[in-house]
Amino acid sequence: MKKSLVLAMAMALGVTASAYAANPFSDVPAGHWAYDSISKLAAAGIIEGYGDDTFRGDRLMTRYEMAQIVAKALAKGANVDRLAAEFADELDALGVRVAALEKKADNVKITGQNRYNYTSYKSSSKLGGNGHTNRLRSRLFFNGKVNDNWNYQGMIQNIQNFKNNAEDGEVKFRLANLNGRLGGMKVTAGRYFEWRGDGNIYDEVFDGIKVAYGDKVRFDAYYGKPTQGYNMEGYYTGAKFDRAMGASLATDLGKKVTLTLGYDLFKDASTYVDGKHKRNDAIDDSGIFSAALNFKLANKVSLNGMYLKSNGDYKYEDKDADTDGFVVGLNIAGANYNKPGSWGIEGKYYDLGAGTFIAHTMNADPAYFVTEGFKGYKVGGYYTVAKGMRAGVEFYDLEGKESEKHQRTLWSELQIRF
DSSP states (O other): OBHHHHHHTTTTTTOOOOTTOOOOOTTSOTTSTTHHHHHHHHHTTSOOOOTTSOOOTTSBOOHHHHHHHHHHHHHTTOOOHHHHHHTHHHHHHTTOOOHHHHHHHTSEEEEEEEEEEEEEEEEOGGGTOEEEEEEEEEEEEEEEEOSSSEEEEEEEEEEEEOGGGOOOOOOEEEEEEEEEEETTEEEEEEEEEEEEGGGTSEEEEEEEEEEEEOSSEEEEEEEEEESOOOOTTOOOOSOSEEEEEEEEEEEESSSSEEEEEEEEEEEEEEEEETTEEEEOGGGSEEEEEEEEEEEEEETTEEEEEEEEEEOSOOEETTEEOOOEEEEEEEEEEOOOTTSTTOEEEEEEEEEEOTTSOSBOOSSSOGGGGTTTOEEEEEEEEEEEEETTEEEEEEEEEEEESSSSOEEEEEEEEEEEEO
8 A cells, every 4th residue: 555545645534733843754855745744644643654764655555554554543533434444454453442443333232131930829729720830031132323312122032931841932023112312301112111100000012102301300201002911801912902101200309218100091991802802891991090109218228119099990790899009019139130149139018909000010920810909918039149140039929809819929030131
């Protein structure tokens, strides 16, 4: 490569130096056409010449020599993305980290989760008796940078069910959304995970749009279609409401108390009958009001409580069902995936009315209590066995608020994140 190309690109490199900078090379006379460019590049420390104070402009450069010049230009903050891309291999061999190239190489990041769980449950005869599940859930997340304000997220998921040598489940593309900022608002649009009422109301994939705004006072609102939910027969397959919308408002009451108020409306309900969803006018519109307080009692100790009320017309055996309730929880410490040896314990008490839970976050199955509500408790313990690897055990004891139905669930898991 001729050195004249380097000199011709001096302006494009954005290199500046004093117009009166001295030329250090003996073989470049003051009247030479490249005198000014060579002087500026030398003064900026981008070219050095040879040990005998010569530039040797007629000599062909090697790619490594050119890469050294590009590396020095990068160190000076010059805009040389195209040159850096051309000489990327040589720069890498020289141990030069090129921020612009790394940014492009990291444009799409892939992370993952593997969760193995074994669950044993004991239920009353009306709930199907006793049984167990044994499965592995694998997820791959794709996060791509669209521009400085917007990102794309996708996720594929597979569930392998080992019980009775069952066949592997299908690989599904479960998430696909854009998320970023529009003015001062954070916006998410597409298929994403929605989490309402600390997971007591809804914790599942959702098709729609969500906006969030604020710092000291935090507001969010969403609209779209839920992909999961319990219907009147207690099944948990497919969408049971055609539309959902809601909003919440949260603020800190001092340093140790947070108040959150929310309202979520699930509309146009359907019931799963004979393999099809049919309109269910009894719970056509199910609005859920929630109010929550979170207290930081001490270092790594928190107490939280939530009140929920549904205005849905829920019936249990031809009588009005209880449609309000509460959840109280206590958290101590926490098992951090990045801190081996860290641990956490959690306890919750539930007294939830019919219609206050659409797709609950718990690892038990409250679907069977959807028409009457349920009460009971959960205790759980978690431990980080190695970086990125956490084990957990949870026990649930639930029973119907109106019937004698009961269910006890022991959930155990090993989750790996990378």
